[in-house]
Amino acid sequence: MGFFKKSRQTHARLNVPALVQVAALAIIMIRCLDVLMILNTLGARGIGEFIHRSVQTWNLTLVFMSSLVLVFVEIYCAFSLVKGRNWARWVYLLAQVVATGYLWAASLGYGYPELFSIAGESKREILRSLVMQKLPDALVLFLLYVPASSRRFFRLQ
Numbered sequence: 001m002g003f004f005k006k007s008r009q010t011h012a013r014l015n016v017p018a019l020v021q022v023a024a025l026a027i028i029m030i031r032c033l034d035v036l037m038i039l040n041t042l043g044a045r046g047i048g049e050f051i052h053r054s055v056q057t058w059n060l061t062l063v064f065m066s067s068l069v070l071v072f073v074e075i076y077c078a079f080s081l082v083k084g085r086n087w088a089r090w091v092y093l094l095a096q097v098v099a100t101g102y103l104w105a106a107s108l109g110y111g112y113p114e115l116f117s118i119a120g121e122s123k124r125e126i127l128r129s130l131v132m133q134k135l136p137d138a139l140v141l142f143l144l145y146v147p148a149s150s151r152r153f154f155r156l157q
Contacts, residue, residue, distance in 0.1 A: 016082055017153050023143040027078035027092070030136050031071055063116065070095055081144070084157030089144050096137050103130055 042050055054064035074095050080088035105111050107118040107126045118133065120126035144150055 017149040024078040024081045086154040
């Protein structure tokens with residue numbers, strides 16, 4: 001009867017702070033909401049056209065596949081954050097830096113602006129839109145790095 005066996009742990013585990021749980025849930029919800037909004041905006045036919053356009057050249061395919069990998073990495077980081085994995089904070093931060101840098105560069109005309117870019121008349125307008133778009137992710141990073149309970153949780157795990 002292995003079901004009733006108690007497992008013995010050699011050390012006590014800390015409870016996950018509420019702020020870390022909120023941050024992990026926010027990452028998952030933000031990404032799911034992003035996908036739903038894209039599906040709603042483009043529709044089934046638009047998604048097909050978007051994928052067809054994305055696989056026209058090797059460079060566009062690389063950007064498209066990289067964006068999908070980035071979403072899955074962010075979701076994996078969210079689940080790892082709840083387990084107290086410190087590397088997940090850093091990988092999520094790196095993912096945000098890469099995504100923000102690419103969006104900024106693509107919006108200014110470097111890279112492939114027709115695939116991933118932010119519309120705007122001037123650099124200031126593009127930057128404002130980019131900051132507004134990345135504000136939820138910045139709040140998640142704030143919850144993971146600034147509060148003492150979050151820092152202590154990742155330090156002690």
